[in-house]
Amino acid sequence: EPEVTQTPSHQVTQMGQEVILRCVPISNHLYFYWYRQILGQKVEFLVSFYNNEISEKSEIFDDQFSVERPDGSNFTLKIRSTKLEDSAMYFCASSGSTGVGLGSPLHFGNGTRLTVT
């Protein structure tokens, strides 16, 4: 069964450094998302992406964050200058051609655990 893959599984970085989290969504999916989960807390929406542009972003997704789909297969999340509070599990997700709003569920990757020291 097709799946969403994320790399790396765990990334440790120093405060102030830039990180790029990588995701390969399911190949025929058109809607892409990033969520994060701070340890022990709920899964929070960060950003959705469709047709090569951001559809919606949350308050968390400030100017330090950006997303790209550089080559038609990868979907990346960049944090320009990491802060301690960015430490979390980051999940990439994708949805099929009809989109979440028409009942197509999100398929999640296994996440990247980001630790900022």
Add this chain to the structure above:
Amino acid sequence: AQSVTQLGSHVSVSEGALVLLRCNYSSSVPPYLFWYVQYPNQGLQLLLKYTSAATLVKGINGFEAEFKKSETSFHLTKPSAHMSDAAEYFCAVSAKNRDDKIIFGKGTRLHILP
């Protein structure tokens, strides 16, 4: 705006007993509702979804959920718990807009007692 409230951050049931995880939703439009499960160190896996067809929805691993509009609820049940059901369960909602996102509840950790 859509939201979900999950009652009980931790639920413990004995192996073989009924599992009931509660979820209430709030939505200004008829929603789509989902239950996801997260096993340790893994991503979220879809258990089942409600998309306005049958109100009783059957999912994987013997789970089912019933959409009750009058109660704005979408509780998850399983008749007989198994040790392998121990995980975190998330209720989620989305509006029926094509590019809408899913909003998750805070999650309920299910513990299975031997």
